[in-house]
Amino acid sequence: MSNKNFKVNRQNKLLELATKCLARNPNASLLEIADFAGIGIATLHRYFPGRNDLLHAISSKALDLVEDSLEKVDFTQPDIRLFFTRIITELIPLGDRMYFLAADIFTIHDEELTKREMNIAQRFIEKIKESQVDKQLRNDMKAEWMYDMMFNTIFLIWKYVHDGKMAAKDAPELVVSTLLDGFRDD
Amino acid sequence: MSNKNFKVNRQNKLLELATKCLARNPNASLLEIADFAGIGIATLHRYFPGRNDLLHAISSKALDLVEDSLEKVDFTQPDIRLFFTRIITELIPLGDRMYFLAADIFTIHDEELTKREMNIAQRFIEKIKESQVDKQLRNDMKAEWMYDMMFNTIFLIWKYVHDGKMAAKDAPELVVSTLLDGFRDD
DNA sequence: ATTAAATGATATATTTTTATATCATTTAAG
DNA sequence: CTTAAATGATATAAAAATATATCATTTAAT
Numbered sequence: 349m350s351n352k353n354f355k356v357n358r359q360n361k362l363l364e365l366a367t368k369c370l371a372r373n374p375n376a377s378l379l380e381i382a383d384f385a386g387i388g389i390a391t392l393h394r395y396f397p398g399r400n401d402l403l404h405a406i407s408s409k410a411l412d413l414v415e416d417s418l419e420k421v422d423f424t425q426p427d428i429r430l431f432f433t434r435i436i437t438e439l440i441p442l443g444d445r446m447y448f449l450a451a452d453i454f455t456i457h458d459e460e461l462t463k464r465e466m467n468i469a470q471r472f473i474e475k476i477k478e479s480q481v482d483k484q485l486r487n488d489m490k491a492e493w494m495y496d497m498m499f500n501t502i503f504l505i506w507k508y509v510h511d512g513k514m515a516a517k518d519a520p521e522l523v524v525s526t527l528l529d530g531f532r533d534d
Numbered sequence: 535m536s537n538k539n540f541k542v543n544r545q546n547k548l549l550e551l552a553t554k555c556l557a558r559n560p561n562a563s564l565l566e567i568a569d570f571a572g573i574g575i576a577t578l579h580r581y582f583p584g585r586n587d588l589l590h591a592i593s594s595k596a597l598d599l600v601e602d603s604l605e606k607v608d609f610t611q612p613d614i615r616l617f618f619t620r621i622i623t624e625l626i627p628l629g630d631r632m633y634f635l636a637a638d639i640f641t642i643h644d645e646e647l648t649k650r651e652m653n654i655a656q657r658f659i660e661k662i663k664e665s666q667v668d669k670q671l672r673n674d675m676k677a678e679w680m681y682d683m684m685f686n687t688i689f690l691i692w693k694y695v696h697d698g699k700m701a702a703k704d705a706p707e708l709v710v711s712t713l714l715d716g717f718r719d720d
Numbered sequence: 721a722t723t724a725a726a727t728g729a730t731a732t733a734t735t736t737t738t739a740t741a742t743c744a745t746t747t748a749a750g
Numbered sequence: 751c752t753t754a755a756a757t758g759a760t761a762t763a764a765a766a767a768t769a770t771a772t773c774a775t776t777t778a779a780t
Contacts, residue, residue, distance in 0.1 A: 375561075377767055388728035393769065451637075486719045493708070494717050496690055504686050508679075522679070530716030531680050533672045563737055574758035579739065 359395050360409075362387065364445065367406050371444035374451060378402075403448075404456050410448050411464045417442065423471065428479040429528060432498070437520040439502055444510060450503040469495055494527075501527060545581055548573065549595050550631065552588060557630035560637060564588075589634075590642050596634050597650045603628065609657065614665040615714060618684070623706040625688055630696060636689040655681055680713075687713060 365385035369376050376384070378399060382392040396402040417438040425431040439446070449465070469492075476491040485494065505523050508514040514522070548571050555562050555570035562570070564585060568578040582588040603624040611617040625632070635651070655678075662677040671680065691709050694700040700708070 378769090379767075382728095388730090389768090390729080390770085390772095391727055394726085397769085399768075480719075483719050485717045486715075489708070489712070489717065493694075493712070496694075497687065497712060497717075500686055500690050501683065504682055508682075522675070526675070526679075526683060526716070528716045528718045529672075530712070530714045530718075531671045531675065531683075532714045532716075533666075533669050564739090565737080568758095574760090575738090576740085576742095576759080577757060580756085583739085585738070 361385075362392070362395060363405055363409050366402060367409075367445050367447065370406070371447040400456065404458060404461070407448050407456050407458075407461050410442075410446055411461065411468070413442050413445060414439070414449070414468060415464070418468065418471065423475055426482075428475075428484045429524060431475065432524045432528065433520050436498075436502060436523050440505065440509065440516060440519050440523075443506060446503070446506065450499070472498070498527060546595075547571075548578070548581060549591055553592050553595075553631050553633065556592070557633040586642065590644060590647070593634050593642050593644075593647050596628075596632055597647065597654070599628050599631060600625070600635070600654055601650070604654065604657065609661055612668075614661075614670045615710060617661065618710045618713065619706050622684075622688060622709050626691065626695065626702060626705050626709075629692055632689070632692065636685070658684070684713060 362385050366381050369381045369384035373380070378392060379389050381402075382389045385392070392402075396405060417435070421431070421435050421438055423431075425434065472495045473491045476485060476494050479485040480487050480491065501523050505514065505519045509516050509519055551571035552567050555567050559566070564578060565575050567588075568575040571578070578588075582591060603621070607617070607621050607624055609617070611620065658681045659677045662671060662680050665671040666673045666677065687709050691700065691705045695702050695705055
């Protein structure tokens with residue numbers, strides 16, 4: 349039992365390092381990934397039989413993290429600005445472990461993963477639609493578009509934080525204000 | 535002379551098809567690219583000695599297209615909304631030929647290309663800064679951020695148009711309004 | 721301390737990708 | 751029509767990536 353947990357933790361650590369390596373160079377070979385993680389190529393193959401298995405595990409883990417984040421957020425929060433701030437504050441620290449949900453390259457065409465992604469999207473889109481009904485958000489724009497913009501913007505701010513162009517603590521406010529208020533001076 | 539133009543046109547056509555192929559599958563092999571373009575792998579190598587040469591040419595061509603688009607746009611247009619609408623209308627039809635400027639995967643670490651990208655960015659950033667001074671755009675946000683958001687949003691709408699989620703003609707207004715006005719209902 | 725499992729290094733095999741060479745056929749120009 | 755260049759198909763070489771096997775060493779559990 350504790351043995352199994354040890355293995356699981358090691359696997360998680362490996363996943364995290366593999367993710368970081370691939371975020372730096374999406375074309376990294378398995379050998380490069382193993383070196384980066386400080387393990388032998390043989391061990392990498394023991395944990396993940398093939399490249400696809402690794403990519404799938406990374407994607408799945410990324411979805412785990414997002415799902416966990418959503419658990420912590422109150423979707424009944426009536427103020428959409430507070431809601432957005434809360435969720436984005438939660439998501440930003442996930443950093444490059446999220447890279448994979450954005451980069452098409454890694455998209456594993458897997459029914460289960462796609463389904464999970466769609467479920468996440470659906471929760472947001474419904475929340476957005478509610479806010480459209482009660483006039484907090486514009487009604488002349490599709491909720492799906494707003495959702496995609498939100499995630500797209502989060503990916504952009506991740507890069508900013510990663511590149512040191514912005515402090516993580518300032519990120520949520522910038523993202524929320526950009527999305528809700530736009531660039532226009534009023 | 536006309537012989538040379540024939541070759542150049544053929545090369546352009548090949549570049550376009552290669553780009554489309556890579557946009558669909560960024561890990562496409564050279565053989566897949568050649569097949570997609572309906573030419574032999576030998577011919578592909580004749581035009582582009584190696585994979586990097588091809589990627590470099592694609593990136594360069596993409597920058598050509600953006601630069602050409604900028605040429606058509608009046609940067610002295612004082613109304614920033616009209617300016618944004620104009621430039622985005624110009625950029626959207628470039629479609630997946632632009633994919634490469636967004637996807638990190640293809641980033642060729644090439645001084646010349648980086649320089650050209652930076653020049654393009656600089657023109658926009660200066661325009662944005664001017665609009666901040668005359669109170670058309672918010673002053674509490676870095677111009678660089680607005681620029682990155684703009685391109686990021688254009689990439690997103692490209693996907694929408696490509697996937698048939700949106701008519702190309704409706705795209706510019708949505709992008710401009712999203713960026714300038716935000717999601718908030720007011 | 722002993723034992724069994726896991727690991728990393730290494731060697732090696734397999735597969736895939738990239739690159740080059742050859743040649744008959746097609747194409748464009750004069 | 752003739753000629754020279756360009757092309758695509760094919761073969762093949764070279765390189766890179768992926769996968770498997772072996773084994774001495776390390777590690778964790780008892």
